[in-house]
Amino acid sequence: MSLVVVALGGNALLRRGEPVSAQAQRDNIRLAARSLAQLLVDGHRLVVTHGNGPQVGLLALQGESMGKRAFPLDVLGAETDGMIGYVLQQELDNAYEPAARFATLLTQIEVDPQDPAFAQPSKPVGSVYSEADAQRLASERGWSVAPDGKDWRRVVPSPRPLRILEIEVIRMLVEQGVIVICAGGGGIPVAQRPDGTHVGVEAVIDKDHASGLLAAELKADAFLMLTDVAAVFTGWGTPAQQALGDVTPQALAEMDFVAGSMGPKVQAACDFVNRTGGMAGIGTLEDAADILAHRAGTRVIPA
Amino acid sequence: MSLVVVALGGNALLRRGEPVSAQAQRDNIRLAARSLAQLLVDGHRLVVTHGNGPQVGLLALQGESMGKRAFPLDVLGAETDGMIGYVLQQELDNAYEPAARFATLLTQIEVDPQDPAFAQPSKPVGSVYSEADAQRLASERGWSVAPDGKDWRRVVPSPRPLRILEIEVIRMLVEQGVIVICAGGGGIPVAQRPDGTHVGVEAVIDKDHASGLLAAELKADAFLMLTDVAAVFTGWGTPAQQALGDVTPQALAEMDFVAGSMGPKVQAACDFVNRTGGMAGIGTLEDAADILAHRAGTRVIPA
Numbered sequence: 004m005s006l007v008v009v010a011l012g013g014n015a016l017l018r019r020g021e022p023v024s025a026q027a028q029r030d031n032i033r034l035a036a037r038s039l040a041q042l043l044v045d046g047h048r049l050v051v052t053h054g055n056g057p058q059v060g061l062l063a064l065q066g067e068s069m070g071k072r073a074f075p076l077d078v079l080g081a082e083t084d085g086m087i088g089y090v091l092q093q094e095l096d097n098a099y100e101p102a103a104r105f106a107t108l109l110t111q112i113e114v115d116p117q118d119p120a121f122a123q124p125s126k127p128v129g130s131v132y133s134e135a136d137a138q139r140l141a142s143e144r145g146w147s148v149a150p151d152g153k154d155w156r157r158v159v160p161s162p163r164p165l166r167i168l169e170i171e172v173i174r175m176l177v178e179q180g181v182i183v184i185c186a187g188g189g190g191i192p193v194a195q196r197p198d199g200t201h202v203g204v205e206a207v208i209d210k211d212h213a214s215g216l217l218a219a220e221l222k223a224d225a226f227l228m229l230t231d232v233a234a235v236f237t238g239w240g241t242p243a244q245q246a247l248g249d250v251t252p253q254a255l256a257e258m259d260f261v262a263g264s265m266g267p268k269v270q271a272a273c274d275f276v277n278r279t280g281g282m283a284g285i286g287t288l289e290d291a292a293d294i295l296a297h298r299a300g301t302r303v304i305p306a
Numbered sequence: 307m308s309l310v311v312v313a314l315g316g317n318a319l320l321r322r323g324e325p326v327s328a329q330a331q332r333d334n335i336r337l338a339a340r341s342l343a344q345l346l347v348d349g350h351r352l353v354v355t356h357g358n359g360p361q362v363g364l365l366a367l368q369g370e371s372m373g374k375r376a377f378p379l380d381v382l383g384a385e386t387d388g389m390i391g392y393v394l395q396q397e398l399d400n401a402y403e404p405a406a407r408f409a410t411l412l413t414q415i416e417v418d419p420q421d422p423a424f425a426q427p428s429k430p431v432g433s434v435y436s437e438a439d440a441q442r443l444a445s446e447r448g449w450s451v452a453p454d455g456k457d458w459r460r461v462v463p464s465p466r467p468l469r470i471l472e473i474e475v476i477r478m479l480v481e482q483g484v485i486v487i488c489a490g491g492g493g494i495p496v497a498q499r500p501d502g503t504h505v506g507v508e509a510v511i512d513k514d515h516a517s518g519l520l521a522a523e524l525k526a527d528a529f530l531m532l533t534d535v536a537a538v539f540t541g542w543g544t545p546a547q548q549a550l551g552d553v554t555p556q557a558l559a560e561m562d563f564v565a566g567s568m569g570p571k572v573q574a575a576c577d578f579v580n581r582t583g584g585m586a587g588i589g590t591l592e593d594a595a596d597i598l599a600h601r602a603g604t605r606v607i608p609a
Contacts, residue, residue, distance in 0.1 A: 085385045086385045086388070089506075096503075106409075176479075
C-alpha cells in the first residue's frame with residue numbers, strides 16, 4: 004500500500020475565469036473527489052493538498068468591499084483552508100463508499116522573512132482583469148499587478164516553504180490510516196521570530212512547492228500534481244510539441260519550461276524525486292490512477 | 307493528568323459590539339491563549355473549541371456585499387474555523403513555552419434535518435443593529451431577526467448536535483498528547499442523507515452544546531465554558547443576586563435561567579455531568595485555572 008500525496012490544481016476547484024461560487028466550487032470538487040476516491044479503491048493511502056488562488060483573492064476583495072482593510076493574507080489563507088477543505092473532505096467521504104477516517108488540518112509553513120520573494124510579488128491571486136482595470140486597482144488598493152497569460156491579476160509574494168509546523172501530527176495521522184487534507188493554498192505562511200514564536204506573513208506559498216516539501220517529509224512513494232494539462236510538453240505550441248512520459252530530473256534540467264506555467268511543477272517534481280527517489284507525476288485529474296500506473300501524464304523518476 | 311475541554315465564548319475573540327478586525331481578534335485571542343497556556347503549565351491536556359457568531363455574520367455580509375449570494379452557512383462556518391482556529395493555535399503555541407504538538411481540525415457535526423430549530427431561527431450571528439435597521443435588513447435579505455439584549459441581530463437555526471463525524475480522529479490525537487482545536491463555531495452543521503452521504507445545512511450549532519457533546523464523547527474530566535461573566539447567578543439583577551459555587555444538576559433544575567444568556571450553558575453543563583460524572587465549570591477566561599481548582603466560577607458536579 005503506497006502513500007500518495009496529491010496536489011489539486013486550481014482548476015479542480017474552479018475552471019479558469021469561472022467566478023467563485025459555492026455551487027460551482029462544490030460541483031468541481033465533487034468531480035475531483037471521484038478521481039481521488041478511485042486512488043483509495045486502488046489501495047493507496049492519500050494526503051491531499053489544494054490551491055486557493057481565486058478564493059484568497061475573492062476573500063480579500065470582499066473584506067475590502069465594506070470600506071475596511073481586508074484581513075491579512077495568512078488569515079485569509081486559513082479561511083480558504085476551511086472553505087475548500089471542508090467541501091473536499093465531505094465530497095471525498097461521499098464518493099468513497101467504505102468507512103474511512105478523514106482529517107482536514109490547518110497547516111502553518113515557515114518561510115524566511117528575508118526571502119527575496121517579498122520584494123518581488125509574483126503569485127497571481129483573485130480574479131482576472133483587463134490591464135487598465137488592474138492598473139487602476141493597483142493604484143487604488145496598493146496592489147502589485149502583473150500579466151497572467153492574456154489577462155492581468157493581482158500578484159502577491161510567494162516565498163519558498165522551509166518547514167511544515169504540523170508535520171509530526173500529519174505523519175501520525177497517516178500512520179494511523181487517516182486520509183489527510185492539509186497544506187491548503189500552499190499552507191499558511193508564517194515566520195519565526197528571534198524568540199522562537201511565530202507570526203503570520205503577507206504571502207501565498209506556491210502550492211506545488213509546499214506539497215512537494217510535504218511529500219518529501221512524509222517519504223511518500225509518489226507525489227501527483229493534478230491540473231488541466233495532460234502532461235509536460237517539450238516544444239509547447241510548436242509543430243514539434245511532444246508529451247513527456249517517463250523522464251529523469253537530469254533530462255528535464257536540459258529542457259526549458261516557462262516559469263508560471265509548468266516551470267514550478269517541474270521544479271517541485273525534480274526536488275521531490277532528487278530528495279526521496281520516489282516518483283512525481285504531472286497530468287490531469289481524470290488520469291490520476293493512470294499516471295501512477297505509468298500509463299498517462301508525465302512521470303519524473305530517478306535516473 | 308486530566309483532560310479538559312474548554313469552550314471559548316465569543317468575548318474571548320471579540321468584545322461585545324466590537325467590530326470584527328484582524329488585529330482586535332488577534333489581541334483578544336492572545337489574552338485568551340495566556341489563560342489556556344496556564345492550564346497546560348498546570349499539567350492538563352486540552353481540547354479547545356470556540357464560538358464564531360460575529361465572524362460568521364460578517365463573512366455572510368461580506369459575501370453579499372458584492373451583489374452576490376453569500377456562501378451557505380456550513381461553508382462560512384468552515385471559513386471561520388480557519389480564520390479563528392489558526393490564530394488561536396498560533397497564539398497558544400506562542401504563549402506556551404515547552405515544545406508541544408497542536409492540531410486544528412475541521413469538525414463536521416450531524417444534526418437532524420427535521421430538527422424543529424429549522425422552523426424557529428434563534429441563534430444570533432453578525433453585528434448588532436437597531437430594531438429599524440434589523441427589520442429593513444430582514445426584508446431586503448430574507449433574514450430572520452430578533453432582539454438580543456437591547457440590540458437586534460440576525461438569527462439563524464440552531465439545531466441540536468447529534469454526532470461528531472471526526473470524533474475518532476480527535477480521540478486519537480488527544481491520546482497521542484496533541485493539543486486539539488476543533489468544533490469551532492459549534493462545528494460545521496451537516497445532515498446525513500438516506501444513502502449515508504452527508505450534506506451541509508444552513509445553520510449554526512450552539513457552541514456550548516457542541517462542546518459538551520465533544521467533552522462527553524472524549525470522557526473529559528472537566529468541561530469549561532469560559533465567558534465574560536464570573537459565575538452563574540441566582541436572582542440576577544436583584545438585591546438577592548448570588549453566585550453559585552459547587553452545585554448539582556438536580557439543584558440547578560429547580561432554578562430559572564434566562565434562555566439565550568446562561569440557559570444553554572447551564573443545560574450543556576448539566577448534560578455533561580449527568581452523562582459522564584465529570585465536572586463542568588462556567589466562569590471567566592482569567593479564572594480558568596481557579597475554576598478547575600474549585601476556587602472560582604460555578605462548578606456543576608455530580609450529586
